[in-house]
Amino acid sequence: MIKIHGIILHFLPSLGFILAVILLAHILRQRRSPTSTLAWLLTIIFIPYIGVPFYLMFGGRKMKRKVAEKILVKDPSIGRAFQAEQINPLAAPSALKGPPQAVDMNRVSVFSDGEKAYWATLDLIRSARQSVCVATFILGQDDTGKAIVAALTEKAKEGISVFLLLDALGSVSVRKRFLAPLIKAGGRTAFFMPMLHLPFRGRANLRNHRKMVIADGKSAIVGGMNLADEYMGLGTTPKRWQDLSMLINGPVCTQIYGIFLSDWLFASGKDSERPVALGLRTEDRPDVLFQVMASGPDVKEDALRDMIVTALFHAESRIWIVTPYFVPDELLLDALCLAAKRGIDLRVVIPKKSNHVLADLAREGYLSQLQECGASVFLYLPGMLHAKAIIMDDRVAITGSANMDMRSLLLNYELALFIYHREVIIQLKDWMQQLMDNCIERSQHKNQTISLIEGVGRLFAPLL
Known part of the structure; x- marks a missing residue:
């Protein structure tokens, strides 16, 4: 036993040194900012027993395979597509790889009040006729979270396709029993990027911070509000944070739906379980011009x-x-x-x-x-x-x-x-x-x- 213990003590520092050298080379090959590169280098060099495992878990930045497999959903049947800089010299230029074209014929309502955003979210869920797609970083197990899950459960009981995507870190406290009524009613749930998984690829640091509530692929609420009491809910309270979200109706929602679909298929791994979008068919022609931009490990460059x-x-x-x-x-x-x-x-x-x-x-x-x-x-x-x-x-x-x-x-x-x-x-x-x-x-x-x-x-x- 003592001999084996001595071998382990001799082997671990050697393994740590080899891993540190490999990781240092990996860091230097990546396209990081100088400050980020220096910070990781110093951490691994001076405190390797902390720096090496932390980098293995949290050091990743881009996922090339997911970039290559990125799903693009387009609906050219309504709305006009523009190279945005043709409309506005401050627009995101099409020369930058990644941003889709700007699309007009959208309507928007801005919510800086948590109670109005709460009712708009519930109304949007209840209005769905074919599918409801929800993605959030944090789902609270509080009054707001319970109301959202209850509304989704009711739609699932009606036969509406319901998809709930939660970030595994932001919603780490959410247990299956909290989602059990929704799952029992036929709703589908998934957690994005588990914190601990094998093999380690540095992905635990890459969190899904997107917030989307999409009904039938034609209406969506997006912004910074999570689905919890701090962000939205009944009444006003001093503890409620000042936040911002938007309700959008129009063809740009097809692009938002496409982003959700890509995230859902990645997190669930079930290609057969995908939400269906009805698409927008309306004679109303609002004129708000939008350009949607998804960023993250699944998007080429920054x-x-x-x-x-x-x-x-x-x-x-x-x-x-x-x-x-x-x-x-x-x-x-x-x-x-x-x-x-x-x-x-x-x-x-x-x-x-x-x-x-x-x-x-x-x-x-x-x-x-x-x-x-x-x-x-x-x-x-x-x-x-x-x-x-x-x-x-x-x-x-x-x-x-x-x-x-x-x-x-x-x-x-x-x-x-x-x-x-x-x-x-x-x-x-x-x-x-x-x-x-x-x-x-x-x-x-x-x-x-x-x-x-x-x-x-x-x-x-x-x-x-």
Whole structure:
């Protein structure tokens, strides 16, 4: 026994060294930002017994096979497709690989109130005639979550095809008994990317952060709201977060449905169980022009981040950003700083204190650099601000599930909407102004010790 123990003690360090060398080579071959590469290298070199297993579980970024197998769903029967830059010089250019064409003839309702979003979600589920598709990062086992599951269960009992896709990390506390009534009624459920699985491929860090509720493939609610009391529900409560979602009717929902279908088939592994979309057939011709962008490990390159950066360089007068977390990569930060130096009215609205302490610590250095370049930073006082939105020059707005941080833009599965409709953009601008009316401006500091702490935080920000 002692001899075997000695062999193990001799073998494990050698195995750890070999794994560390292999992983270092793998990291250097990947297309990561310099700060992300350096952070992982330092972690593996100086604390290999922590760095090696963490990288095996959390270090992945792109899934080439899923990119190649990505399902594209198109419905050319209604709505006109545009190369978006033909409509708007700030639009996401078609030269960037990944973004689909912009589509018009859509109708949209904006919800910044959790109760209105709650009723709209239930109404959308109840309106379904053939299929209901729901994807969320967090499903609460609270009043809101129970109401959503109950509504889905009723549709399943009616013979409607119901599909519920939950992220395995965000909804880790959800147990089968909570979903049992839905499953018994014929509803289908799946968990996206289990945290622990063999073989380790670094995918535990790649979370599905997309939020979608789709009825019959023709109407959808998307945005930043999870299905839990903090985000939406009956009445108003001081604990409810400020968030944003949109109800969309129109041909662009076909693209949103296609993203859900791709995620569902990947998570469930059951090609025979796929939702059916009725498609839009209506004489109503609303005129909101949308462009849908999915980003994440299943999308080639970092299209959403690149689209935002491209639009930033074309902005002429205004860039307003609302985000719960602000931990950008160097390319995005440089684009924002250059915009501020060009005299653009650059404003960032974030919660004074978010629900993630480490993200709050990591953001400070980035915010200080923005302010030094001439940007204004507003700290939201009433509570947690979870909404995500950007407007530029009253000509384009971007909203969806993605935060302004490296995790959302470079790692997670996200869904973004580019909106090219002046009335909707003005509505979002007025909402942002209301947020700023409930903010204080962040004060700049000149303390060297604080600057040092901020610098250290930025070094390890890519690991968050």
